[in-house]
Each structure stands twice: as structure tokens, then as C-alpha cells.
Amino acid sequence: MFWTSRGNIKLFLTASLALHIVILTALFFPSEKAHDLLDALAVQQGSTCGICQFDPELCEELGVDNVQRALSYVGTNARLRRVLAKLRRGERLTVGVIGGSVSRGFGIDREPGYTPNTPTNLNRIVFDRLNSLFPAPNGVKVGESGRKENMNSYISGAVGGVGTDYFSLCYGEHLPDDMDLVLIELAINDEVLIRNINSYELLVRSLLDLPNAPAIMNLHFALNFNTITNGGDMHLGIAQFYDLPVISLRNAAYRSVLQNESLIPEYFFVSEKGEIDTRHISRKGHNLMGRLGAAYIETQLCEMEKFVASIPGADSMTIDQLYPLEPIPRMQVNMRYDKDVVIPTIKPQCFPANGKKNPLVPVTNEGWRNWNWKEKHYLISDTPGSRVTFNLTTAIGNIEIHYLRSYQYNLGSAKCWIDEDVDKAVRLDGYWKEHYNIGRAATIGSNLTPGEHKLTCELLNETADPSGGKEFRLISVMSI
Structure with a gap:
């Protein structure tokens, strides 16, 4: 079966032109010269399914x-x-x-x-x-x-x-x-x-x-x-x-x-x-x-x-017969080899500030509010001491947050922790010296027991911003 397309027409014309060149080369050039030219043509043509066709x-x-x-x-x-x-x-x-x-x-x-x-x-x-x-x-x-x-x-x-x-x-x-x-x-x-x-x-x-x-x-x-x-x-x-x-x-x-x-x-x-x-x-x-x-x-x-x-008989074969699906490798490349490790299917939880399926909704909130710039949405606070808490479930023990980092928005700092482990809180600085603004993920808890956990974040009075900015912008909280 020949599948008709614009590409096939171009392919036919290209092949036809190449055939004519082969014939003319063989007729009008000495055999050694013809051989060299035909080799060069073969390299130039390469695959008959190239982008240029x-x-x-x-x-x-x-x-x-x-x-x-x-x-x-x-x-x-x-x-x-x-x-x-x-x-x-x-x-x-x-x-x-x-x-x-x-x-x-x-x-x-x-x-x-x-x-x-x-x-x-x-x-x-x-x-x-x-x-x-x-x-x-x-x-x-x-x-x-x-x-x-x-x-x-x-x-x-x-x-x-x-x-x-x-x-x-x-x-x-x-x-x-x-x-x-x-x-x-x-x-x-x-x-x-x-x-x-x-x-x-x-x-x-x-x-x-x-x-x-x-x-x-x-x-x-x-x-x-x-x-x-x-x-x-x-x-x-x-x-x-x-x-x-x-x-x-x-x-x-x-x-x-x-x-x-x-x-x-x-x-x-x-x-x-x-x-x-x-x-x-x-x-x-x-x-x-x-x-x-x-x-x-x-x-x-x-x-x-x-x-x-x-x-x-390709037309009578199934997709699986013609194009079998290979299994996903049992380990990540970015891991040490282990003959027994099998990475399970990853089913993450995500609660973004602009979420429609799973919106970012705190279980307790003191001093944080929703805010957006055009289509970029955040949960923000600019009052030191403000706290916000979320309930999350983890399967493999990781909880992260995603927050904005910027050199120009006068952003402040926050600390976040899991459950009651305030002494293990992670400090997050919204300000940095890089000359671009982008969301950055940070791991707040790892190797946690599977199940439900609390994530709490508090805006700090201390700030890394040279101008003393306090505002902190939270994009999402996530767990796997």
C-alpha cells in the first residue's frame, strides 16, 4: 500500500531527478570520474526521508x-x-x-x-x-x-x-x-x-x-x-x-x-x-x-x-506487532546501579496557586493571600510571622514547595517545616543575585513515612534582599 502525501510527491520527484543524474553521469563521464561523482551524490542525497524533502x-x-x-x-x-x-x-x-x-x-x-x-x-x-x-x-x-x-x-x-x-x-x-x-x-x-x-x-x-x-x-x-x-x-x-x-x-x-x-x-x-x-x-x-x-x-x-x-502482510499486523512498546527502564539514569531496585510508577500530588483540578487551599492561614500578575498566580505574604499550613499525602516520602526567586522584586525569606519539626525548618530566600526571575523547587521533607503530613511555612523578618524586601511568593506545594 502506498500512502499518498505531499511528502511522497516530493520524494518521487527527488528520486526521479537523482536517477536522471545517474544516467547522464554514466553516459558523459569516464568511468572513474563517474564513480566519484556518484559517490558524492549518494552522500549529498543521504536518506530519502530527510527534512529538506x-x-x-x-x-x-x-x-x-x-x-x-x-x-x-x-x-x-x-x-x-x-x-x-x-x-x-x-x-x-x-x-x-x-x-x-x-x-x-x-x-x-x-x-x-x-x-x-x-x-x-x-x-x-x-x-x-x-x-x-x-x-x-x-x-x-x-x-x-x-x-x-x-x-x-x-x-x-x-x-x-x-x-x-x-x-x-x-x-x-x-x-x-x-x-x-x-x-x-x-x-x-x-x-x-x-x-x-x-x-x-x-x-x-x-x-x-x-x-x-x-x-x-x-x-x-x-x-x-x-x-x-x-x-x-x-x-x-x-x-x-x-x-x-x-x-x-x-x-x-x-x-x-x-x-x-x-x-x-x-x-x-x-x-x-x-x-x-x-x-x-x-x-x-x-x-x-x-x-x-x-x-x-x-x-x-x-x-x-x-x-x-x-x-x-504488514497491513494485517497489529500495532503491537509492527511497533512493540518497550518497557520503561526499571531504574533512573541518575541513580547508582542496583540489581534489585525497581522504581514504582510515580503518582505525584500537586496543589498550585492557579490550580483548577487541585487548587492550593490551606488548612490554616494567618496573613497569606492570593495574588497574580497576568497569568502568574501566587500565594503571598509581606507580614513577618504570617503562617500557612497544608495537609499532604506522600507515597515515597518527599514533600516540596515551589516559590519565586528574583533579583528585582524585593522578595523576602520564609522557613518551612514538616509536622512539628520546627527545628528542622528549611530557610528559603526569595531574593537572589541572578538576573532573571523564575520559580524554584525546594525539598522540605524527604524520607518521610508514607501517609499524611502537615507542611507549614512562616514569613521571616530577616531577609536576603539588600533593600529589606519582605514579600514571599509561593507557587505550589507538591508531594510524591
Whole structure:
């Protein structure tokens, strides 16, 4: 069976052109010269399922070599092909997005805004390409799963200013369990810290264990945070171990930017004042990143056609026979090897300040209040001595909180403890010297007995802020 697509037409034309070159070379060049030219052609053509076959304009814009550099890790694509095989057999598609303010859409328009569902958003570009290839009878549902209504679905769970330490425990607050494909854009939100290796691994293990065994694609970009190196570089080794494709706009564009800095205002958001924000890509940046992801998926459909064509009776085989699902490794990479350890399925609890499924509701509250800036929500206090308490249940003994750190918001300090262990309280400073503002997770209790516990936080009079700021912003409390 030959599956008709725009990509197949391009593939046919490319193969036809290559065949004509082979014939002309053999006719008009001496045999040794012809051999050399044909070898060079073979190298140039490479795979007949390359990105340039499916989006030649993208390759012309970025350059063929730069598009190749964007493919940070390819792997087997076993899970992605399994999902695509289901779509080819008529099943519905649910795509979820895990990301920060970039995926929220900050920087797509000239005026700052959050537009996670617009067709110009990088993640929506990937979804729309899939939806055009495999449309659902009843159309598209945005914001929640439409599987029961026989619809394809796109759900953005992106939250600005947080990274994998938040999403590893809180993704379920923002996304449904029936996802088929998860797009992760958190390279820039994660700092270059060893702890983010662990939080990214916890995140992908939890996602891979969801009921529909979803595929994961990592979409990386960055130019300027603390360094050009970013959390995506910490994620890469974990992605390789779990066989998760990684596509990086940074790797595709950074060399060109170094040679021609006039490209920066093209790729990144420019404010009304003319200030360039190199932490948020522009509409063009979204377009390039989204098209890289979309074309990459088409390359996998192309490879699947070749694979299926090589197997007699493939049309009568089940998805499990063609694309068997490998078990999740019994241990994390970020652990010492142990022949007996088996990591259980991770089922975290998360109570964020902007929670809809599980809102952050204290059992006792003296002096804390809800507050938000645009779509960033917090439980805050600015009165020293104010206390707030939450009830949590833990299965493996860890309780964490997520709070804001900033150099410019005059943030104060708090201490938090478990049950009655005030003497074991952990001090948390909202102020720091890093020149960016971001949520940070902190472990308040570990190796706790499974079951119910109390988490209490108190605003301190002491503060690390040089100007004496007292306000503390709590984002969420979590347990596993």
C-alpha cells in the first residue's frame, strides 16, 4: 500500500531527478570520474526521508547543514512511529504541551501577550501539520481532550516562569492523561544544574507511563539566559537514554547569529521600545521551530512507509506487532546501579496557586493571600510571622514547595517545616543575585513515612534582599 502525501510527491520527484543524474553521469563521464561523482551524490542525497524533502523552503532559509544540526538526537523514534501508526489506522490524536512563557506565546506578537493556541505558536504549528495529515471527522478541540467526541485535541499546559522541577510533579494539573504526543519546551527554563537532570527524568518517566504510552518530542531553543548552555543540555543525555527525539533551534541558528547579529531581532521578540528579548523567540522564531518539528514528523512517516513496505502482510499486523512498546527502564539514569531496585510508577500530588483540578487551599492561614500578575498566580505574604499550613499525602516520602526567586522584586525569606519539626525548618530566600526571575523547587521533607503530613511555612523578618524586601511568593506545594 502506498500512502499518498505531499511528502511522497516530493520524494518521487527527488528520486526521479537523482536517477536522471545517474544516467547522464554514466553516459558523459569516464568511468572513474563517474564513480566519484556518484559517490558524492549518494552522500549529498543521504536518506530519502530527510527534512529538506518535506520543507525545502525551511532548508533554503536556515541552510541544509543548519537543519542537520537542529537534529540534536534522533534515536529510533519507536514511540513516535507507534503513535503515527495509530493515526494512519484512523485513531484520534491528543497533543499536550509542557513549556514556559515561550510556549505560552510571549513574543509572538509585537505587543507582549500570551497566545498559546494561536496558529503561529510553535507547538500549534506541529499539531496543525499532524491534524492536516490525519483530520478527525468532528474537527479539533482546543484546551481539553475531545477523544470522546471523535475530535483531535490540542492542550497547552504551558506555565510561564517554571521548569521541570515544577512540571515533574505538576504536569497533571494542566494536561489530561490520554495524551498521544507530548511536546516539551523547557530548555531555557531549566538552569544548568545537576538537579534538573533528575527533575527532567522524573517528568519523562511519568509521562511515558501514562495510559496511552505517549511519544515525547523535545523542542529546544535559547540564546541568552545565564549562558548559551542551558537546561536542554542537561536534558540531552536523559533524552538519549529514553530514546526521545530532540530538535534544537539554537543549534540550527546560533552559528549564523554569531556571524551576523542582525539576525537577532528577526529571531527574537522586540518590544515597543526597541528592546530585544533574547529569552523569547519572535513569530519567525516560532515559525522556524514549529516547522522543524512538523517536518521531522513527516520524515518519520516516510521512514514508516519504507519499513512497512519491507514486511509482507504488514497491513494485517497489529500495532503491537509492527511497533512493540518497550518497557520503561526499571531504574533512573541518575541513580547508582542496583540489581534489585525497581522504581514504582510515580503518582505525584500537586496543589498550585492557579490550580483548577487541585487548587492550593490551606488548612490554616494567618496573613497569606492570593495574588497574580497576568497569568502568574501566587500565594503571598509581606507580614513577618504570617503562617500557612497544608495537609499532604506522600507515597515515597518527599514533600516540596515551589516559590519565586528574583533579583528585582524585593522578595523576602520564609522557613518551612514538616509536622512539628520546627527545628528542622528549611530557610528559603526569595531574593537572589541572578538576573532573571523564575520559580524554584525546594525539598522540605524527604524520607518521610508514607501517609499524611502537615507542611507549614512562616514569613521571616530577616531577609536576603539588600533593600529589606519582605514579600514571599509561593507557587505550589507538591508531594510524591
